[in-house]
Amino acid sequence: MDPELVREVLSDKSGCLQKPRNPLARLLASGLAAYEGQKWTKHRRIINPAFHLEKLKHMMAAFSLCCDELIDRWDGLIGGRGSGEVDVWPELQSFTGDVISRAAFGSSYREGRRIFELQEEQAPLVMEVLQSLYIPGYRYLPTKKNKKMMAISKEVGDILRSMIEQRVQATRKGEAKNNDLLGLLLESNMTDYPDTRGYRNNMTIEEVIEECKLFYFAGQETTSVLLTWTIIALSMHPDWQARARDEVSQVFGKNKPDYEGLNRLKDVTMVLHEVLRLYPPASMLIRETTKEMQVGNITFPAGVHLVLPILSMHHDAEFWGPDSTEFRPDRFGEGISKASKVQGVFFPFGRGPRICIGQGFALLEAKMALSRILQQFSFELSPSYAHAPYTAITLHPQHGAQIIFHRI
Numbered sequence: 001m002d003p004e005l006v007r008e009v010l011s012d013k014s015g016c017l018q019k020p021r022n023p024l025a026r027l028l029a030s031g032l033a034a035y036e037g038q039k040w041t042k043h044r045r046i047i048n049p050a051f052h053l054e055k056l057k058h059m060m061a062a063f064s065l066c067c068d069e070l071i072d073r074w075d076g077l078i079g080g081r082g083s084g085e086v087d088v089w090p091e092l093q094s095f096t097g098d099v100i101s102r103a104a105f106g107s108s109y110r111e112g113r114r115i116f117e118l119q120e121e122q123a124p125l126v127m128e129v130l131q132s133l134y135i136p137g138y139r140y141l142p143t144k145k146n147k148k149m150m151a152i153s154k155e156v157g158d159i160l161r162s163m164i165e166q167r168v169q170a171t172r173k174g175e176a177k178n179n180d181l182l183g184l185l186l187e188s189n190m191t192d193y194p195d196t197r198g199y200r201n202n203m204t205i206e207e208v209i210e211e212c213k214l215f216y217f218a219g220q221e222t223t224s225v226l227l228t229w230t231i232i233a234l235s236m237h238p239d240w241q242a243r244a245r246d247e248v249s250q251v252f253g254k255n256k257p258d259y260e261g262l263n264r265l266k267d268v269t270m271v272l273h274e275v276l277r278l279y280p281p282a283s284m285l286i287r288e289t290t291k292e293m294q295v296g297n298i299t300f301p302a303g304v305h306l307v308l309p310i311l312s313m314h315h316d317a318e319f320w321g322p323d324s325t326e327f328r329p330d331r332f333g334e335g336i337s338k339a340s341k342v343q344g345v346f347f348p349f350g351r352g353p354r355i356c357i358g359q360g361f362a363l364l365e366a367k368m369a370l371s372r373i374l375q376q377f378s379f380e381l382s383p384s385y386a387h388a389p390y391t392a393i394t395l396h397p398q399h400g401a402q403i404i405f406h407r408i
């Protein structure tokens with residue numbers, strides 16, 4: 001696909017495009033509530049100013065705590081033998097779930113974790129519904145599955161509502177620290193924050209609930225996918241594993257990584273960019289035309305879905321050269337803009353007004369986790385690993401990611 005067209009669509013200067021309304025994309029976009037007929041929230045952008053990386057520094061403590069738990073768990077799995085096999089895919093999913101729970105809900109972490117467990121239970125039920133024949137009104141019938149889904153949805157809503165109400169009270173009394181995502185969301189929501197057209201944009205409690213659910217969907221699986229492919233790629237390329245470990249050891253020695261040091265990691269960043277290029281967690285973006293519009297020299301009527309194929313553009317030899325499918329992190333040695341032959345063909349976090357607001361968060365989390373893992377273990381692929389990247393909602397390792405770890 002022509003990168004110019006991608007830029008044109010994602011910048012959407014004509015205002016003719018929106019995030020799609022098809023059920024699967026709605027599931028992705030606004031969480032499971034989409035199934036219940038709730039609307040895509042229009043207000044997301046108001047949280048952007050509060051979601052500044054400076055504030056995320058407060059979340060370093062949450063990342064660090066989750067890393068401690070991960071390393072302890074893997075240490076336990078390896079046991080006294082010094083080496084052992086771990087399927088890192090479920091491990092890292094649980095890790096990023098913990099990170100987002102702690103970062104999103106701070107002191108209310110336990111209730112937050114319960115919400116995410118419930119959503120995990122709900123996701124396969126929703127997928128089943130989406131994949132089955134659509135019969136209008138069927139979802140309101142008191143079938144076993146529908147009752148289960150409604151019960152989960154009610155429990156999630158009840159927990160969130162009570163957490164939010166408590167937090168709003170505490171914020172009004174000046175008693176809440178509010179350096180977690182929920183706090184930032186509520187704080188920015190309590191501030192009168194007009195949009196570019198001057199409208200007040202405050203969210204309802206229901207919309208705050210939707211935002212909280214979205215953070216989980218947008219932030220948990222994507223980051224676990226990135227970390228999992230990184231461990232696999234570094235197992236396949238021991239030279240890069242050694243190089244990344246050397247860098248981590250030069251910057252941190254045996255100390256725990258800090259914010260300033262993580263921002264100085266060059267080789268590790270190149271590795272993460274190359275993994276995001278070869279295995280982009282979101283393999284495509286979709287936009288829907290809301291009225292007739294022209295893209296390039298084609299005129300599309302309203303209601304057309306435009307698919308922007310991140311995965312294939314990231315692999316295209318025309319943009320990246322004849323080694324486009326090879327793992328070569330040094331192509332990012334002089335930054336993203338010089339990595340490809342053509343500009344604008346690397347967009348794992350999207351682009352334009354709806355670009356991922358969690359990209360700083362995700363990269364910081366990934367760098368911290370990877371640094372801790374490299375400090376503690378060397379690793380290689382297990383003979384039971386089968387390489388099968390598979391596009392479900394994100395780009396999964398279809399048969400898991402079995403890795404043999406050796407304690408250093």
Ligand code: HEM
Pocket residue numbers: 019044045214215218219220222223226280281282285286348349350351353354355356357358359361362
């Ligand atoms: C490696 C990790 C991640 C990747 C590859 C990723 C990728 C993306 C992409 C491609 C989009 C744009 C979707 C579109 O334009 O249709 C997006 C949006 C979004 N992401 Fe991420 N993401 C990651 C991590 C995170 C994290 C950790 C969070 C939250 C803490 C997050 C929160 C969001 C939100 C809220 C949106 C919607 C923004 C909007 O529509 O205005 N993401 N992400």
